[in-house]
Amino acid sequence: MIINSxxxxxxxxxxxxxxxxxxxxxxxxxxxxxxxxxxSFIDFLISNAEFEDALLLLRNASNQxxxxxxxxxxxxxxxxxxAYYNIKQLDSSASYFEKIKSHSTFYLxxxxxxxxxxxxxxxxxxxxxxxKQMQLVDSTLIELKRFQExxxxxxxxxxxxxxxxxxxxxxxxxxxxxxxxxxxxxxxELLQNKKKSPLLAGLMSAVVPGSGKFYAxxxxxxxxxxxxxxxxxxxAAEAYHRAGPKSFQFIAAASIFSIFYVGNIxxxxxxxxxxxxxxxxxxxxxxxxxxxxxxxxxxSN
Amino acid sequence: xxxxxxxxxxxxxxxxxxLISRKADSLYLVKQFQLAGIYYDQVVYLAQDxxxxxxxxxxxxxxxxxxxxxxxxxAVLSRIFYADLNDSLIYLSRYKxxxxxxxxxxxxxxxxxxxxxxxxxxxxxxxxxMFPLYVLILNESRKYDEAKEVLLSYIKTTHRDSINKSAMLxxxxxxxxxxxxxxxxxxxxxxxxxxxxxxxxxxxxxYFWEGALNVGLQLFGLGFTGVCVxxxxxxxxxxxxFAIFQKFYGGGMNRAQFLTEKRNYKITRRFNDxxxxxxxxxx
Numbered sequence: 083m084i085i086n087s088x089x090x091x092x093x094x095x096x097x098x099x100x101x102x103x104x105x106x107x108x109x110x111x112x113x114x115x116x117x118x119x120x121x122s123f124i125d126f127l128i129s130n131a132e133f134e135d136a137l138l139l140l141r142n143a144s145n146q147x148x149x150x151x152x153x154x155x156x157x158x159x160x161x162x163x164x165a166y167y168n169i170k171q172l173d174s175s176a177s178y179f180e181k182i183k184s185h186s187t188f189y190l191x192x193x194x195x196x197x198x199x200x201x202x203x204x205x206x207x208x209x210x211x212x213x214k215q216m217q218l219v220d221s222t223l224i225e226l227k228r229f230q231e232x233x234x235x236x237x238x239x240x241x242x243x244x245x246x247x248x249x250x251x252x253x254x255x256x257x258x259x260x261x262x263x264x265x266x267x268x269x270x271e272l273l274q275n276k277k278k279s280p281l282l283a284g285l286m287s288a289v290v291p292g293s294g295k296f297y298a299x300x301x302x303x304x305x306x307x308x309x310x311x312x313x314x315x316x317x318a319a320e321a322y323h324r325a326g327p328k329s330f331q332f333i334a335a336a337s338i339f340s341i342f343y344v345g346n347i348x349x350x351x352x353x354x355x356x357x358x359x360x361x362x363x364x365x366x367x368x369x370x371x372x373x374x375x376x377x378x379x380x381x382s383n
Numbered sequence: 384x385x386x387x388x389x390x391x392x393x394x395x396x397x398x399x400x401x402l403i404s405r406k407a408d409s410l411y412l413v414k415q416f417q418l419a420g421i422y423y424d425q426v427v428y429l430a431q432d433x434x435x436x437x438x439x440x441x442x443x444x445x446x447x448x449x450x451x452x453x454x455x456x457x458a459v460l461s462r463i464f465y466a467d468l469n470d471s472l473i474y475l476s477r478y479k480x481x482x483x484x485x486x487x488x489x490x491x492x493x494x495x496x497x498x499x500x501x502x503x504x505x506x507x508x509x510x511x512x513m514f515p516l517y518v519l520i521l522n523e524s525r526k527y528d529e530a531k532e533v534l535l536s537y538i539k540t541t542h543r544d545s546i547n548k549s550a551m552l553x554x555x556x557x558x559x560x561x562x563x564x565x566x567x568x569x570x571x572x573x574x575x576x577x578x579x580x581x582x583x584x585x586x587x588x589x590y591f592w593e594g595a596l597n598v599g600l601q602l603f604g605l606g607f608t609g610v611c612v613x614x615x616x617x618x619x620x621x622x623x624x625f626a627i628f629q630k631f632y633g634g635g636m637n638r639a640q641f642l643t644e645k646r647n648y649k650i651t652r653r654f655n656d657x658x659x660x661x662x663x664x665x666x
Contacts, residue, residue: 126428127421130462135421313626316618324616335619 124161133165140165156186163192172199190223191381197230198377202370206238225255225262226376232265233373236272237366244269258376268369275361280351287350291343294350299357307346314339395429403429404439411446420446427462437463437472444479453487465503474500474509481513485520493520511540515662522655525567530658531559538665551665558661565650573643577636584639588646597635604628 127136140162147154159178166175179196182188193216200209213231218224228247235244248266253259278298287294292308295301318339321331395403407422423446426439440463447456460480465473477500484493497517504510514537521530538551557563568588577584581601585594604627611620 123425123428127424130424131458132421132424135417135424138417139421310626313618313622317616317623320616320618331616331619 121157121161128161128164128168131168133168136161136165137169152183153186156182156188160186160188160192163195167195167199172202175199176203190218194223194226194230194377194381198373201230201234201237201373206234209234221252222255222257222380225252225258226380229258229262229265229376230373232262233369236265236269236369239272241269241273257379261372261376264372265369268365268372271365272362275358275365277358278354280354283350283354284347287347291346292350294347295353298350298353299361300353303353307349311339311342311346314342400426400429400435404435407439407442411442411449414449416446416449433464433467434469434472437468437476441475441479444483448483448486453483456483457487457489457492470504470506470509473504474506474512477504478513478516481516481520485516485523490520490523494524508540511537515666518662519655519659522658525565525651527559527564531555534559534662534665541665554661558658563654565647565654567647567651568643570640570643570647573639574636577639581632581635584636585642588639588642590642590646593638593642597631597638600631601628601635604631 124136124139127133127139140158144158144162147158159181163175163178163182166172166178176196176199179192179199182192186192193212197209197212200206200212210231213227213234216227218227228250232244232247232251235241235247244265248262248269251262253262283294283297285294286297290308291311292304292306295307296304314335318332318335321329321335325331403422404426407419407426410416410419410422420443423439423443427436427443430436430439440459444456444459447453447459457480460476460483463476463480465476468476477496481493481496481500484490484496494517497513497520500513501510514533518530518534518537521527521533534555535552538548538555541548543551573584573587575584576587577597582594582598585591585597604624606624607627608620608624611617611624614620
């Protein structure tokens, strides 16, 4: 029993000393040293969707090797970035991808993922800056970079910049050609989704109840909000005609009509904004989806 | 501290895998389930033979079951490769997979695991041990006749004295009597009933007072219309009175449908929970 425990301890220490020894080795041989480590178990965990387990190991490993070996740190940061990306903690993922140095083999992949995450999180300025700094030679990656730049511009409603970037698309790479074309469709959809006037919607509903909602884009709701208002208007008119302006019937019907009438106007004013935002979010979500697909295709993750 | 990184090119020997496995077991015993799970996964990663891998996956699934993460337990067990396993390991794997799926509310998958076990395990004495779980799965799937047959055959194959056995058989027969089995009512039928005769859908679902209230409110709407028309308030009566009636009429239909679903759920739950207690007491 004691011997077995000792052997286990020694076996486990094997890994620990691996980390510890590398921490003490000089930086010139950092790449070689990093290669001595086998991250394939982390890879194994990630490929089996055991992201929390992978992160637990990576966190412990980080505590052991913090600030020691650059290549090793790059690997740790890369795997942390991938694990966080998979559990959809994109801000954490981006922060680890950001730490990866330019000479790392993981650099390009992590930069594209990081850019995607910044764009997804709405940090467009950061994404644009990082995309600008990328120096690429591979034609596929150049197209991917242009695609991300285009998507970022579109999400910022910067159509002029999108047109500039979009006109440089070559559509010569299957990995992103279709999505590049899709971006132009999204641009047209965004341009068609114009902001309408809440004042005009309110005025329209004041004249013809429900017409403001029709103008805002909610065609079905226009009728459903028009009918109750008209019903109570008719009821109030009837009460006025039959019982006079001071009668209980008229006051009750007119009060209910007023509530519906004013509510309808106010609802029309708000609906202009909500219709625009819902449609806008729909288009933006489609852009995000398009943004994601080439990444998966190129880096097969 | 977790020291799980290895050097590249390093391959673990059988005894080292056993050591990791024991480490995992000891972590499991002290309820460090996540860590234990990682070590079991390391065994899966390092082991060459499928039997060791399968055992480790079963243990890892136990870690998730202890953590009440049934979805993950199900996912881990789906990684088992059944090709060259012996009957007892196939049994264990299928049993645990069925259990994880059952706990996860995935009853069709749970039943599929039991059916596969029955098809692929030659040793029927092993498969019989799955029957209590299968009964619970069948109950949840509302296949009561099949559940009763499976439970009866389980009791017949268990090693008990004949008095005890016949008492159990009697208990099962009594529990699964036709008048005790949940007879579900059709939510669609309830809706249609309320459509033709307001309130009857709720009555059909067993909610008399709700039905009466709904009828009362609809009658109020119609009465209001009548009074208004009588007093020559044609618009008010025709539109507002009818709107009140129409709202409660439409709402009543939907409510009848919902109440039938609620009633079905309640009686099913009561029966299945009782059956669960009985099955567990028979194991």
